[in-house]
Amino acid sequence: MQGTESFRNSRSKMRSVQTTVKRPPDGADGDMFLLTGNKGPQSNGRRKIYQKIHQYELKDKRKAVRAYKAGEDRAILLGLTMVICAAMMYFILGVTVVRPYLDSVWTEESICTVLNSTVIAEMNCSYSCGIDCRGVARYPCLQVFVRINASGRIARLSQSEDSQELSSQCFYMPKCNRDQTMARVVIRNITERLRVRQRLPCFHDPSEQQENVLLTRQHGDAGALQSLLWPSCVLTIGLIIVLMVKLTQYLSTLCDNISRDKR
DSSP, rough: OHHHHHHHHHHHHHHHHHHOOOOTTTTTTTTHHHHHHHOOOHHHHHHHHHHHHHHHHHHHHHEEEEEEEHHHHHHHHHHHHHHHHHHHHHOOOOOOIIIIHHOOOOOOEEEEEEEEEEEEEEEEEEEEOOOSSEEEEEEEEEEEEEEETTTEEEEEEESSSHHHHHSSSSSOOOOOOOOOHHHHHHHHHHHHHHHHHOEEEEEEEETOSSSOOOOSSSOOOOHHHHHHHHHHHHHHHHEEEEHHHHHHHHHHHHHHHHHHOOO
């Protein structure tokens, strides 16, 4: 009895051992057990490869971020440069165009009728023909009287503000040259045109403090507006560039914060 019980125990142990051992399927090599049992070095190698790929991706992202920041800095610098240039243009045009336009008293436009145009005298002028060469020439002074149709007032006519400042008695002051014949020809042509064209537009002082009226204004309404158009465009474009860059930076920062919160 004892022998049979020991034989049964030995058989049960052998069955338990057979059930725990897994045999390879038919046609499979015995090296499969070596590969499946040796997982540690292989997983470490894959992890190193993934780490290297991740490092390369980080480097590429950093390069892209640096290039993007450099582009943003250049765009902001361009926008600020345009704003500064616009401010300088405003200053220059304000001194040369806007201020004379605002200081001008000949603001009201009307129709004038030419009454008389005569040469009253010969005026002296000085010219320069070189570094140490200076001379004196003469030109005819053409005086023109007109009647302002709106008010009926009679006044002297000047070509522009510059002519009125140089000589309030003469309608036009030609360029002073050594050849006085050219000045006389110019004045003769102006006289003939005024005789043909009796009615012409003019600008006068509404307060009637100025005795002269002007044929043309040096800086009119359209000229003043056109002079301010270009610096306004430059200023607007510069501000748009700066605002767009700042808006892009704000949106990128907001997206980064949202992605971090989701993680």
